[in-house]
Amino acid sequence: MTPSSGTARRRVVHVGTGMTGSVALRAIIDDPALELTGLKVSSQTKVGDDAGQLCGRPNVGIVATDDMTAILDAKPDCIAYCATAVRREDEVIADIVDYLEAGINVVTISAIPMVYPKAAPAKWREPIEDAARRGNSTFYATGCEPGFVSLNLPTALLAGAGVIDTYRMDEYALDLDLSYPIWEVLHESMGFGKPNGHIPIRIAVGKVNNDWEPVVRYVADILGVDVERVALDWETILAPHDLDTALGVIPKDTICGHRWQIAAMHDKRPVVSVQYFAAVTSTPWPESWPRPAQPGKGGMVFRIEGNPNMTLALHLDPTPDDTTNPGVAATAMAAVNAIPAVIDAPPGLLDTPLSGIRIVTRQTRH
DSSP: OOOOTTOOOEEEEEEOOSHHHHHHHHHHHHOTTEEEEEEEOSOTTTTTOBTTTTTTSOOOSOBEEOOHHHHHHTOOSEEEEOOOOTTOHHHHHHHHHHHHHTTOEEEESSOGGGGSGGGSOHHHHHHHHHHHHHHTOEEEEOOIIIIITTTHHHHHHGGGOOEEEEEEEEEEEOOHHHHSOOHIIIIIISOTTOBTTOOOHHHHTTHHHHHHHHHHHHHHHHHTOOOOEEEEEEEEEEOSSOEEETTEEEOTTBEEEEEEEEEEEETTEEEEEEEEEEEOTTOOOOTTSOOOSSTTOOEEEEEEEEESOEEEEEOOOOOTTOOSOHHHHHHHHHHHHHHHHHHHSOSEEOOSOOOOOOOOOGGGOO
16 A cells, blocks of 8 residues: 555654564555654664665665754654663653653654553553653554564454453464574573573563563453463473574583463463473474474464354564565564554554554555
């Protein structure tokens, strides 16, 4: 879809040019309804570079800056905030607060707990909510999963459900050494290669609860389920021998995979849950773990027990002429596609998945 005649392009400042941020930046440049008016980076080595150079596009005449004043002077309709939140959550919150207080709408993939603000930790929700009120601005957090996969898709799927006993989404993050080759994340956050008994950091610091509890509470709310508590259980598996991966060897008897489930409990049973499996290419699959829809292929499987029973498998596949991880691409596009709807939305925190997004086809790109 292209902008209608006389419709002004939406002015967007982009923040963040890492793995996902660069994909989002490229999508903004390619979108005929959006006008890139500024680019903020944190790396001094990127300051002064043209935005096109930083995302695989020709020069567009917008150079990267680390100057907040320059960003505000660009007077954007929206900030596409895609900077990393790894070990800098407080900075992310502070950055978003500054933009909202300045009266600028914000779309972000960097505030995962805020995909459903009602259930987000107060640490995230309260300062962002206050800033949006003071700036009369709009805030929306999205992504892939958590994001449109775990919010938008269940909303649509459950529209055709009758009596529901349980809902569960299983996510299979397989071949992570190939699809997400960042050893710091796999080793430090997920625990791959760590000794037996190690608690993966994303579990130890509460990241799993912070990021996925809003998801199960959202689904529970649309089902009208009274949640007594949210429970987390998890386990790791150990390499039976040295495992070769694209990122090096995972030694015998160290962690080579993990599973966790976070569940909204009612009448002492899990009614709404999300279950996550993480593995590298050579991880042996335990017999006790449910298998993905297609052997050896990651993705999500939605499982609804009730009347009728429902099973839906989703796979994000790479484009033959693009090496971008499809999960990374979907994360970026969930934010970019939402920008016009967020700009048009009333001020405040958007707390339900957006459906009024606009998709750019290959035919309508520049």
